[in-house]
Amino acid sequence: MKKGMLSHLTHEGAEIAVRVTPKASRNAVEETTDGLRVYTTSVPEGGKANSAVTKLLATALGVPKSRLTLVRGATSRDKTFKVA
Template sequence: MTSRPLAHLASPGTEIAVRVTPKASRNLVKIEADQIRVYVTCVPEDGKANKEVVKLLAKAIGTAKSNLILLRGATSRDKLFRVLG
């Protein structure tokens, strides 16, 4: 697998649905059964887990954190992000 496994999603306007698992044993972005799963070690309080998800997802697609915007799911495990130009 390449260092940017989700690089094809870096196009502006792309919407990315992810399922988040907080309090995991390690930080990881993984594709399971055609679904993007993000595992973070942070606890889901005060937006800590969301910040870590943005950081990991941005790194996986090869874009800046500021290019990802959370559209839906701020308090849910299922989140939808949009890549900005």
């Protein structure tokens, strides 16, 4: 995963839907025909997976993680992030 490989998705106010797989064997962000898939090795306890997903997504989008806000799906595999 290269930094900024998904920068074409970032613009002010954009909402990005992702499907998360926690406890995966690797950390990765993939763009599929169904949308973005994020794989993280973190466990979904105490917000650890959400933090890891935010960090991975920010790296892939080429933006600071402070510009990403989790809008929907804090306890779901399907999440929506907003770019500030």
